[in-house]
Amino acid sequence: MPATERIFTAALIVIGDEILSGRTHDKNIAQVASWLQVQNIRLKEVRVVADDPPAIVAAVNALRATNDYLFTTGGIGPTHDDITVDAVATALGVAVVVHPEARAILEAYYATRGGLNDARLRMARVPEGADLIPNRMSGAPGIKFGNIFLMAGVPTIAAQMLDALTGTLEGGAPLLSETVGCWVAESEVADLLREVEKAHPGCQIGSYPFFREGRTGANFVIRSTDAEALASCLAALGNGLHAMGKDFASGGI
């Protein structure tokens, strides 16, 4: 198999009672998903788990073994409910240690902000053997350990950490996509979608219906790693919609 056909996968664990209670609306799933697309890495699964060590340990061990990369968001701050580092260390079977560089970063950051107390020093704790992910926004770094990346739960800080990782992870074949939008009930064109997908191996067609301006419509997203197959599939779908007398918009509506 050519190197470009190797598919790299990732999973994400969102850690936090506040997401499961509905108090906080997660923004990290979409952010990490979009970022991974650009890195040519496929997000295969997301789990949202509580601030509960056994739940985190189980999710980490289930997902790190079956994916090229594992990301977590949440639970790396200074308070008692920030338990991600301990849970991940348990999952990995390693100790938790204070990372000297993280300590130095925090000492510098808090030098003009009241000094480094015990709570703040918690943010220098890492699973033994881990490296740091820079965080220009609030000092406290993210953590990388092998194929695992621990990031902040605050979306703007997680974004900084993703930015620091941009271009550093090996990705695979880019997943290309084309979107066709049509003011049609998807149930009218379901046969066409199925037949076009079947006739174009290596292409998947997703159908995403919506209700807008009092009308029914759908966007059809074709995905493939093969540019020629994608173009051929797109043309076949367009021809099929045209033959049914349906107007459609390339790029979606």
Next chain:
Amino acid sequence: MPATERIFTAALIVIGDEILSGRTHDKNIAQVASWLQVQNIRLKEVRVVADDPPAIVAAVNALRATNDYLFTTGGIGPTHDDITVDAVATALGVAVVVHPEARAILEAYYATRGGLNDARLRMARVPEGADLIPNRMSGAPGIKFGNIFLMAGVPTIAAQMLDALTGTLEGGAPLLSETVGCWVAESEVADLLREVEKAHPGCQIGSYPFFREGRTGANFVIRSTDAEALASCLAALGNGLHAMGKDFASGGI
């Protein structure tokens, strides 16, 4: 244990490549989480999985056994990529059949909308033995099978289905909460939070920092099923913040 102390739990599986690709920002996690709070059911875990039958089957079997209720969103429409019913039937070890009442609903709905074709009839397919969840918006019903509830992926339709289920599921002890907001770095009050939580068994304190208007703040959310313990914990936290000279706002900021 008194009946009111029984905790009822739920899990949610969000099914759809469009969430994992970042194309669509999920709205169902927060919606289901908030709805479950009102039903006095705890959302324990969420998994977002691809339009991939083995992934759905694995998630359904993992989560239905360990929770009182299991909800899914997505994949119950008329097109080829709507595979939730088949995957759930596989997980349950039952056949897929056309539900007569669902067929009648769809026939009535599509009578003035072009008639019931094969694709639309797909939306009457259910795991054998299932009941329906009404959907006033688009005709196609949701599906309930034992403790499993299959709902639409379109958030407005999922909302209708949740509405139809309101008050029909047994819940447990209400999880009460109080929020205290403070313009403080959480790392300044981490010791206080830990000590107050430790002194109030049955109460959990979550700390949710934010950056706003150029300042650092945090909301502290105390959760408990015991109203007296909650009030006592809230008072202790307020006293502690006061003793540190920190202003705070009941209800959060």
